[in-house]
Amino acid sequence: MSIAPEIRYRFMKDIGAPLVMGMAGLKGKRKAAIKRDIPLGPPLKCSKRLKEIMTRHYFLSRYAEGARPVAWVTSGAPVELLRAFDFYTVYPENHGALCGAQKLGPELCSIAEGHGYNQDLCSYARIDIGVCLSGKTPVGRLPRPDILFASNNICQTVMYWYRVLAHHWKIPLMVFDTPFNFVSLDRSAITYMVRQFEEMIPELERISGRKFSEKKFKEVLRLGKSSAMAWGEVLATMKTVPSPMTIFDAFVHLAPIVSLRGLPVTLEYYNVLLSELKDRVSKGIGAIVNERKRLMWDNIAIWYKIRDFSRLFAERGMNFVTATYTNAWAETISYMDERNPMESLAKAYSLVILNNNLDHRLKLMERLIKEYQVDGLVIHSARSCKPYSVGQYDLKRLLMERLAVPSVVIEADITDFRAYSEEQTTTRLEAFFENIEDGG
Amino acid sequence: MKGWVIGIDVGSLTTDAVIMDEDKRVLSFSIVDTGYNSTDAAREAMTVAAGRAGLELEDVSRLVATGYGRAAVPEANKRVTEIACHAAGAVYLFPDTEMVIDIGGQDSKVIKVGKDGRVQDFVMNDKCAAGTGRFLEVMSAKLKIPLDGMGDISISARGEAAISSVCTVFAESEVVSLVARNCPKEEIVKGIHRSVVNRVWAMTRQLRVSGGVTMTGGVAKNRGVVALMEERVGRRINVPDEPQIVGALGAALFALREK
Numbered sequence: 001m002s003i004a005p006e007i008r009y010r011f012m013k014d015i016g017a018p019l020v021m022g023m024a025g026l027k028g029k030r031k032a033a034i035k036r037d038i039p040l041g042p043p044l045k046c047s048k049r050l051k052e053i054m055t056r057h058y059f060l061s062r063y064a065e066g067a068r069p070v071a072w073v074t075s076g077a078p079v080e081l082l083r084a085f086d087f088y089t090v091y092p093e094n095h096g097a098l099c100g101a102q103k104l105g106p107e108l109c110s111i112a113e114g115h116g117y118n119q120d121l122c123s124y125a126r127i128d129i130g131v132c133l134s135g136k137t138p139v140g141r142l143p144r145p146d147i148l149f150a151s152n153n154i155c156q157t158v159m160y161w162y163r164v165l166a167h168h169w170k171i172p173l174m175v176f177d178t179p180f181n182f183v184s185l186d187r188s189a190i191t192y193m194v195r196q197f198e199e200m201i202p203e204l205e206r207i208s209g210r211k212f213s214e215k216k217f218k219e220v221l222r223l224g225k226s227s228a229m230a231w232g233e234v235l236a237t238m239k240t241v242p243s244p245m246t247i248f249d250a251f252v253h254l255a256p257i258v259s260l261r262g263l264p265v266t267l268e269y270y271n272v273l274l275s276e277l278k279d280r281v282s283k284g285i286g287a288i289v290n291e292r293k294r295l296m297w298d299n300i301a302i303w304y305k306i307r308d309f310s311r312l313f314a315e316r317g318m319n320f321v322t323a324t325y326t327n328a329w330a331e332t333i334s335y336m337d338e339r340n341p342m343e344s345l346a347k348a349y350s351l352v353i354l355n356n357n358l359d360h361r362l363k364l365m366e367r368l369i370k371e372y373q374v375d376g377l378v379i380h381s382a383r384s385c386k387p388y389s390v391g392q393y394d395l396k397r398l399l400m401e402r403l404a405v406p407s408v409v410i411e412a413d414i415t416d417f418r419a420y421s422e423e424q425t426t427t428r429l430e431a432f433f434e435n436i437e438d439g440g
Numbered sequence: 441m442k443g444w445v446i447g448i449d450v451g452s453l454t455t456d457a458v459i460m461d462e463d464k465r466v467l468s469f470s471i472v473d474t475g476y477n478s479t480d481a482a483r484e485a486m487t488v489a490a491g492r493a494g495l496e497l498e499d500v501s502r503l504v505a506t507g508y509g510r511a512a513v514p515e516a517n518k519r520v521t522e523i524a525c526h527a528a529g530a531v532y533l534f535p536d537t538e539m540v541i542d543i544g545g546q547d548s549k550v551i552k553v554g555k556d557g558r559v560q561d562f563v564m565n566d567k568c569a570a571g572t573g574r575f576l577e578v579m580s581a582k583l584k585i586p587l588d589g590m591g592d593i594s595i596s597a598r599g600e601a602a603i604s605s606v607c608t609v610f611a612e613s614e615v616v617s618l619v620a621r622n623c624p625k626e627e628i629v630k631g632i633h634r635s636v637v638n639r640v641w642a643m644t645r646q647l648r649v650s651g652g653v654t655m656t657g658g659v660a661k662n663r664g665v666v667a668l669m670e671e672r673v674g675r676r677i678n679v680p681d682e683p684q685i686v687g688a689l690g691a692a693l694f695a696l697r698e699k
Contacts, residue, residue, distance in 0.1 A: 393646050400561060411566045421567055423508060424547075428564060431523040435559050 005066030012063040020059050021052040039314035041287050044249060046273045053265060054255050058095075058139035064088035065143040069208040072145040072165065075258055076154040077176055078349045080224050080336070081200060083262040084217035085208040090142055091259040095131070096124035100303030100415025102138050109416050111136070122384040123416040125161040132168050145169055147207050151176040153355040155387045172207065174200060178350040182357055185350060193346035218338040221345070224262040225336040230270035231257045232330030237277040238321045239372050242286025243294070244277045247320035248310040249287065251301040257329045292317035293436055294373055296365070298324050298395075299380040299388045300414045316433060322372040324365060328353050331364075358391045362398055369403055376436045377407035378429075383419045408432035444495065445502045446486055447691025449522065450478050450509030453545030453573065453658070456685045457485040459493050460692040464532070468493035469685045478509035504695040506687050508546075518698060523551055523562050525690030530654040531557040532693055533686070534678040538651025541669065541677075542686070543640060543659035545573045550643045563643040569608045571639025573659050578608055579632045582615055583625060594630040594664030601631035605639040630664065637668040644673065654678040656686035 064070050071087040073079050079089055099108055100123075109123050111130035119126075131137050148171060150162040159175065166173040176196055179189045201212050234253070237244050245253075253273060256266040280286075295313070297320050302309070313320065332351045337344035353361060368374065379396055381389045396407050408428050413419035443462040449455065455474045459467045470488035474481045482505070490497045505516035506525040513519075522542075530540045531553055540551040548571050549564040565571050569578075580587045601618050603611050611632075618628050636659070653673055659665055660683035670677050680686055 397646070397648075406561075409563075419567075424564070424566065427508070427521055427523070431521040431559065431562060434521060434524050438558055 005063070009060070009063045009067030013060055016063075017056045017060050021056050039289050039311065040246075041285060041289055044245065044253075044273070044276060046253070046269075046276050049269065049272060050253055050255065053260070053269060057260060061088060061090055061139075061143050062141045069147070069210070070143045070145045071147045071149050072162075073148075074150045074154060074158045074162070076349060076352055076354070077149050077151040078197075078345050079149070080217065080220045080262045080345060081197060082149060082204065083220040084212060084214075085204050085210050087147075087208060088143065089259065090145070092128040092131075093124050094255060094259040095137070095139070095142065096127045096415055097301070097303050099127050099131075099138060101306060103304050103417070104138060105304065105413075105415030106418050108134075108136065119416075119418075120383075122155070122157045122161070123413055123419075124384060125157060127415060128161065129164060129168075132165065145171060147171055147204075148173040149176075150174070151178060151349060153178040153349055153352050155354065155385070157386075172203075174203065176200075176349070178346075178355050180355055180357075181351060181360075185347065189350070190343055190346050193350060194342045197342050197345065214341075218341060220262040221336045221338045221341055223264060223267055225334055225338075227257055227261060227266040227270055228330055228333035228336075230267060230274060232334065234270055234274050234277060235322070235326060235330055237274070237281055240281045241294070241373065242284070242288070242291035243319055243321045244280035244285060244287055246287040246310060246314070247297050247323045247326060248301075248306050250323070250326045251303075251306060254326055254329065257333075261329075261333070286319070288314040288317070288319045290317045291319045293319070293375045295320045296322045296324075296368060296372065296374045296377045297380065298365070298377065298392065299382050300325055300385055302380060302382075302412045302420070303415050304417050305412070305420070312429070318376075318433075318436075320378070322368045322374065324353060324361070324368070327364070327368065354387045358394070361391070362395055365395060365399060366403065369399070369405055374405060376432065377405055378432070379407055379409045381409050381411045383411070383413040384416070385414065406432065406435045408435075441495065442499075443501050444493075444499070445504070445692050445695035446489065446500050447525070447688045447693070447695055448482055448485060448503065448505050448507075448513055448516070449525065449685070449687035449691060450474060450482055450505065450507040450512055451522075451545055451687070452508055452547075453577075454684060455481040455485045455507075455509070456688040457482075457489040458685055458688040458692045459489050459495065460689075460696060462696065464693070464696060466689070466692075467495070469682065469688065471684055474509065478512035479514070482509070482513045502695040502698065504691040504698070506691040518694065520691060520694050522687045522690075523549060523564075524559055525687045525694065526656050527551050527553045527559045527690065528557050528693045529686035529688075529690030530656055530678075530680075532689060533680050534652055534654050536652030537654040537678065539644070539647065539649060539653045541640060541644060541653065541655045542657040543571070543573060543636070543655070543665070544657040544687075545577075548572050548640050548643070548657070548659075550640070550647055552647045561647055563646050565639070565643065570605050570611065571636050571643075573657065575608050575611070575636055576632065576659060576662070576665075578612055579615060579629075582612055583619070583628065585625070585629065588661065590629050590633075591661070591663035591665065593626045594633050595667065597624070597626035597630040599624070599627045599630075600634060601628045603628075603631040603635045605635040611635060630668075633662070633664045633668050636665055637672055640669070641672045649673050649675070652678055654680070656680065656683050658684045 068088045075093045108130035109126040112126040260266045335348040458469045505513035510519040530537045552561040
């Protein structure tokens, strides 16, 4: 690494970023003063801090190039290993969600489509490829990666998508291959995964130019695990009636555990959020004004509809209190154990919801429905995410049979709203509302 | 006369109104084209129905609207989804109904109904006109066979052409090439009906068939589609005399319930 980028990065980190964050905070304040939603409870005070953290993360990323080794990482990859080498990590999926929330999905997707990528391809992948090809992004600029780090524990698409990136950037792609968990994880599967980590270390040393420090790695694991547990506690506050937070809040507050996992700032942030939520619980403050029905969400968020949906449901006194999606980052990361780092890391990442069997998912949903006192289930069949959407009709039927929970399937996409039909979705949701109200 | 209600169903193709008295007797009904302006269509349907029953529209005691254009009826006392309305209407006509298959102009849906007439679950087609009335309409135009004549033609078919159930536009070009190959018309029509039934059957299967099955929506008038559907579900299907007005009928029942 040369000196100039290093100095520039340090300067931006210590002086530039705090300045930008201050400005982001001001903008937030102005907005909050103009718009107060009536069916919604008071907004979370923490949101300002979250915005600062994420703005800083993307702002600094553009100065990381040359100053620190940079990696682009899939949401389910064992990033803890990279943190031990001080990689600056960018999460294309998180960036895709951000573009989706800003309603940029179709615009960025169509750039990739113009280069021959099919509309049936995941829209996170299309956005990311579109961003690489055009340089367009709402965050200013994404840093050029030195390495791509992907795991197929969330889908097979990432293999092809990251291969395209590797070809585009002419850089190495490192893959963590996780055997699918059909019944239970056997010894050979664990050994297979641990051996991969062992092979990765010398490669990562070469690419980053830094020595692997076991001490640092263990510290990252400890931080990652504690943050995931804190996130789990954050979600658990939603068991309270009325719930102090909606799942739409959780979709947004999920960002640090996804893309800044294993860093001190994440743990610090979730502790602040947790204490705010506990305070709300003790005062009986709900996230929506009149919580009459409690709902569960399945699959990734529909990013461009978060604002509309949070209002639509709140107006009817319906609050989403749990989701399989937000739960995913609290479910298995806590398996990480610094006393047995490699093996525990393998377990934590191969047992994630999308790499696990449908029976596991059914039991998980049953548990969440009971623990969170759920009255109804909204199932998002996401055009982008096939592994998440497959089996949903069976799950829906089984949950109805076992727990008599009414549910509805809405067909949409995570970011590409060309695959979303307002009128059709409204009719389905209204029929669901009639059904759930009828049930008393 | 006092206490009569109107149920109105503003659909993509037609707007239907049903007038009902306090004793749940149907006094009259009307079916008009929705056209461009749903609000005008709704008013026309109501006026026609009221005229047939010899009533003055302003004397109506309650009005419930359903269908995609339900928001376009400003005078409605309540709006109910067509899912709940088709369920209520079907159970009113055939009390043994446990499953409703509604194939309308631009969507098709399958509804599972409880003994009390309440919706238990439903499935709808998504963002695609295959398996809907629109599919048949496009094909009838292509083959120059009137829509209401398609059922009878297909009944006489000895064979059957294979037509994809994935996309209306692609199926249309399949039909063009079948015509070019001199495939008998009735076999093409039967293949078209099969295509619709296959699509709807995929939804029906998800909810598992039980009890009485009732078909509603304009496509239920097509004998060919009903016959193929009966073959699929393995039982006789209830078909109302006026399958198009079942949504409006259900809306009228909701109007009485709320009175």
